[in-house]
């Protein structure tokens with residue numbers, strides 16, 4: 265049976281699609297006598313894949329293969345609660361957090377996505393979509409102000425009505441693997457279609473390989489960006505976007521207290537300066553972080569988010585200990 269390297273391009277729960285690659289490069293259809301897309305399964309829990317994984321697979325039938333190994337990941341973006349975790353994507357260069365003026369976005373989810381990016385060492389880039397709807401624009405900008413102050417890039421955009429605002433994002437996605445995350449209805453898929461004109465065709469290729477679209481709601485999918493005109497090409501690799509389903513919750517129960525402390529980048533200069541080393545930045549005396557909140561240098565909302573995530577992480581630890 266043939267073994268070869270493949271890139272995991274779609275994940276539907278535990279069902280995967282992967283396409284053969286050679287030393288990280290796409291293999292043209294027909295080359296190596298292997299088909300363009302394979303249905304890939306995992307032998308067990310130790311081989312749960314994520315979109316973006318580089319795999320060694322073994323062919324088990326026409327269009328079918330099984331994962332033998334998953335190459336070491338540069339990073340892995342995932343969500344979790346006390347009981348289970350869900351991977352979103354791996355080996356990505358940046359996270360595009362897609363928000364909208366309407367329906368209003370959740371600042372809690374935005375905060376969590378940024379923390380997930382920081383702990384996975386992936387650059388977050390914030391997109392505020394639907395800026396053509398002016399009524400809720402000031403409120404949205406107000407929620408983003410702390411993030412702008414911290415130096416996170418924010419792109420105001422109207423994917424539907426302002427092509428120039430989409431074009432301005434192009435140089436930031438070319439040559440990179442970016443994952444789109446956000447709540448339902450923010451415009452992730454609309455943005456994907458604006459940046460990748462044949463995205464619908466790529467989706468169709470995926471669906472053809474699966475028995476119907478029955479897993480589509482949980483799908484994360486990898487799409488190739490079009491190769492730019494030669495004069496504009498920044499590298500041989502055009503880049504890719506990974507679309508993820510909208511979510512309402514972004515659990516980060518797997519993060520340790522120390523990981524959390526460091527993921528809040530505005531806390532970093534003050535770490536170790538609280539009176540208590542395990543300070544929760546609540547009502548302990550001598551808290552260096554709360555002192556920064558008092559002078560308006562750190563946002564109170566971010567400290568609340570820290571406390572909430574710390575609480576969830578401790579809870580998950582307690583539940584795990586009880587299950588053992």
Ligand SMILES: Nc1nc2c(ncn2[C@@H]2O[C@H](COP(=O)(O)OP(=O)(O)OP(=O)(O)O)[C@@H](O)[C@H]2O)c(=O)[nH]1
Pocket residue numbers: 393394395396397421422423424425446447448449450451452453454455508509510511
């Ligand atoms: N007014 C306005 N509407 C937009 C814009 N971009 C997208 N929309 C609309 O917002 C709705 C949701 O867009 P989608 O791209 O499906 O949102 P999504 O984030 O992919 O949602 P899920 O797939 O459910 O996670 C659609 O009706 C779009 O037409 C925009 O720039 N302005």
Ligand SMILES: [Mg+2]
Pocket residue numbers: 452453454509510
């Ligand atoms: Mg979508």
Ligand SMILES: [Zn+2]
Pocket residue numbers: 538539543544545546548550551552553554
């Ligand atoms: Zn403190």
